[in-house]
Amino acid sequence: MRIYNCHTHIFNFACAPNGFLSNFIGRVGAQIVGRLLRVKWLRRPLNWLIDHLPFTKKYAALVQVGTSKSMSEVYEGLASHYPEGTAFAVLTLNFDHMAAGQAPADFNTQLRLVQEVKRKYPDDCLPFLCIDPRAASREELGALVERTFDPAARSGFVGIKLYPSLGFFPFHPNLEKVYQVAEARGIPIMSHCTRAGVYFVKEPMDPGMAQPVSFNPAPPKRVKDRHNEDQYRYHxxxxxxxxxxxxxxxxxxxxxxxxxxxxxxxxxxxxxxDEMRVPKDGVHPGWYEIIRDELLVKDHPNVYTDISYTLAYDDIWKNIQEDLKDPELRKRILFGTDHFMTLKEPFTERQLYERFQARLGQADWEQISNTNAKRYLTSDVYAAP
Amino acid sequence: MFESAILDTAISLVLIYFLLSTLVTSITELWNSWRQARGRMLKFALDEVLNDRHNRNFSELLYTHPQLDLMKEHSGKLPSYLGASQFATGVMDLVGELGDEVTFEQDQATGAVREVMVPGGNNAFERLRAGMKKMKYGDLKVLLQSLVEQSSAPVDPGDLSKGFVPSPEKFRSALETWYDAYMERVSGWYKRKVRVTVFVMSIIVTVVLRVDSIELVRAVHNDPVLRAALVKVAEREVDKAEEKAMKAARANEASPTEAVPNVNQWDQLDSIRAQVDKIRALDLPIGWRWFKEEKAEVKCEKINWGSMFLGMAATAFALTFGAPFWFDVLKKLVNMRSAGKSS
Structure with a gap:
């Protein structure tokens, strides 16, 4: 049985601006550490420090991988933990619009570096193209997606990655054409959906950016009500x-x-x-409940979720196991790890998935890491074998 | 006349400057080596040319290209040297990639994916031209375009209306020549940078060792035994140090365009230690301990901070001239003294 890890990252810190680390070590700390890590002769002492200071120790592996390895090496390090033939959805990220400074390797350069990995491992590396609606106009983005995911073009990209916390709503007007093409061709979209991770850095945020302007002129009442809630009020x-x-x-x-x-x-x-752990009051559902009860439903037959990063915490495995008993949800959960972000956790990549696999049992494991993944990844441009 | 106290004092002072400058040179070299100064300057220079915001950061890609990647000692180490030929090969290959068509075909039966690559041309130059066509307008494109034009010759020299055809060999040579000329400028930037480091190191060495030139002149002039000992050392140094000093200075000032032998940082540390031992053996009136003891002996004498500041400033300034300069002066003074003696 082939394992599909549907959620991995292989970019190194050359592709990330200094502010990338801001969500991990604070904005000022990120600017300082980010700059210092660019100074090659400082990397070793700094990595040593990060490795030994109690409050930074957690980030040591993440920083070490990010600063000292090429993308090919990060990929090879990831693959070495899995049986031969495992496929990895490699998610590119466009950091060019998060107002965190210019990364040495901008997004175009990152794509070229990912292509290099794809050329080395054409069978197992399944790259996702990151789309940021601010990168181009609605038409240009539509044309880009049309071109990239044209079955005749055989670009090698198998899906689309969205990372909304970098500064846009998923219903941004420029994304309409992207969804249109993706829906028509069955192209899988992976969207970041947890409070953890990186986000738009420049403060205060432009008020216009925080306004939920949608390509959908008549969004469902649930969405409109949500946007009237207090947390959507800009200040x-x-x-x-x-x-x-x-x-x-x-x-x-x-x-x-x-x-x-x-x-x-x-x-x-x-x-x-964190959302899985929040005690429920039955009135205000958390993100986990919203995904489970409102999105992974029959009306949306192609909506999935993945357990990337979440699987690092064994106290919430029982939720996932419970959900896998539901016949509808069972078809919608995908295996992913979020490598190399998970290096912050005290497990190797192999330990991370083997612990979880042992707890799930073979049937559930096969369901999420193969059956569901194949359905999710298969489209007009790629047929997951 | 040539065995005068003034000449001997001058020789002594210049000897001290020479030894301290050599120490500064060694420390600067160690500092530059730790900071990978040459490698960083090369990266900066390549970024300036190849970080094309409208296309790709070709500089970043060049560092992952086997032309450069394989030259790194380890992944964290920046290569300190890139020859014109390697630069030209790397650039032509990376820009040429834009013109290549890379697709991934999936076998319907097995699901296996294989890469299909159709190069943009039959040789590196044709690929480059195909890649240039796909490049968005930017500095790098303009530069490459101008070099293509520069390497073009008329199809028919008698009839220019028949057009021009570029020569791959001439283009490559023009690119290499351009790179060499650019790196010459980079050498200038690097040398200026090293000079700043030397200046800072001179101040540090002067302050740490508390070398007050005014006090030194006074002490050496008033102490014939010390003076004689220093002159003797100066004569010995002139005999043996020429080659060594020149080698150190050359290594320190070599730019990213010049390949320099890899100097072990431990060897540099040893050289610094030896230099310090040599200065210590001279038993000079320098250092904070000496200053403390001396001032304790002559309690009644007031410390002239102004004079000390001026003396130290003079030392720091003198050290920035570098070991080769002081060696030349020392050699001339010692020769003058010997000539005077023999006549």
Whole structure:
């Protein structure tokens, strides 16, 4: 049985601006550490420090991989933990518009570096093209997706990656054409959906950016009500970390799915481990419940979620196991790890999935890492074998 | 006349400057080696040319290209040297990639994916031209375009209306020549940068060792035994140090265009230690301990901070001239003294 890891990253810190680390070590810390890590002769002492200081120790492996390896090496390191023939959805990320400075390797360069890995491992490396609606106009983005996912073009990209917390709503007007093409061709979309991760850095955020302007002129009432809630009210003193959560809110996808009901969409991380732990009051569902009860339903037959990163916490495995007993949800959960972000956790990649696999049992494991993944990844441009 | 106290004092002072400058040179070299100064300057220079915001960061890609990647000692180490031929090959290959058509075909039966690559041309130059066609307008495209034009010759020299055809060999040679000329400028930037480092190191060495030139002149002039000992050392140094000093200075100032032998940082540390031992053996009136003891002996004498500041500033300034300069002066003074003696 072939394993499909549907959620991995292989970019190194050359592709990430200094502000990339801001969500991990604070904005000022990220700027300082980011700059210092660019100084090659400082990397070793700094890595040593990060490795030994109690409050930074957690990030040591992440920083070490990010700073000292090429993308091919990160990929090879990842693959070495899995049986031969395992396929990896490699998610590219466009950091060019997160206002965190210029990365040495901009997004175009990152794509070229990913292509190099794809050329070395054409069977197993399944790259996802990151789309940021601010990168180009609606028409240009539509044309890009049309071109990239033209079955005759055989570009090698198998899916689309969205990372809304970098500064846009998933119903951004420029994304309409992208969804149109993706739905028509069955192209899988992977969207970041947990409060953890990176977000738009420049504060205060432009008020216009925080406004939920949608390509859907008549979004469902649930979405409109949500946008009237307090957390959507812009205030220049509100932290970006909070404002950017609005971009990630799974409710927003109801507006997208209302127009593109057959869209193949995966809301990554199952809303996040923190959301799974929140005690429920039955009135205000958390992101995990929204995904489970409102998105992974029969009306949206092609919506998925993945357990990437979330699987690192064994206290929430029982939720996933419980959900796998539901016949509808069982078809919608994908295996992914979020390598190399998971290097912050005290497990190797192999330990991470083997622990979880042992707990699930073979049938459930096969369901999420093969059966569901194949259905999710198969499109007009790629047939998952 | 030539065995005068003034000449001997001058020789002594210049000897001290020479030894301290050599120490500064060694420390600067160690510092530059730790900081990978040459490698960083090369990266900066390549970024300036190849980081094309409208297309790709070709500089970043060049560093992952086997032409450069395989030259790294380890992944964290920046190569300190890139020859014109390697640069030309790397650039032509990376820009040429834009013109290549890379697709991935999937076998319907097995699901296996294989790469199909159709190069943009039959040789590196044709690929480059195909890649240039796909490039968006930017500095790099303009530069390459101008070099293509520069390497073009008329199809029929008698009739220019028949057009021009570029020569791959001439283009490559023009690109290499351009790179060499650019790197000459980079050498200038690098040398200026090294000079700043030398200046900072001179101040540090002067302050740490508390070398007050005014006090030194006074002490050496008033102490014939010390003076004689220093002159003797100066004569010995002139005999043996010429080659060594020149080698150190050359290594320190070599630019990213010049390949320099890889100097072990431990060897550099040893050289610094030896230099310090040599200065210490001279028993000079320098250092903070000496200063403390001396001032304790002559309690009544007031410390002239102004004079000390001026003396130290003079030392720091003198050290920035570098070991080769002081060696030349020392050699001339010692020769003058010997000539005077023999006549």
């Amino acid at each position: 220049r003193k509100r932290k970006n970390a909070d404002l950017c959560d609005n971009f990630l809110d799974p409710v927003n996808y109801l507006a997208v799915l209302a127009m593109f009901p057959r869209l193949k969409l995966c809301l990554a991380h199952y809303g996040g481990d």
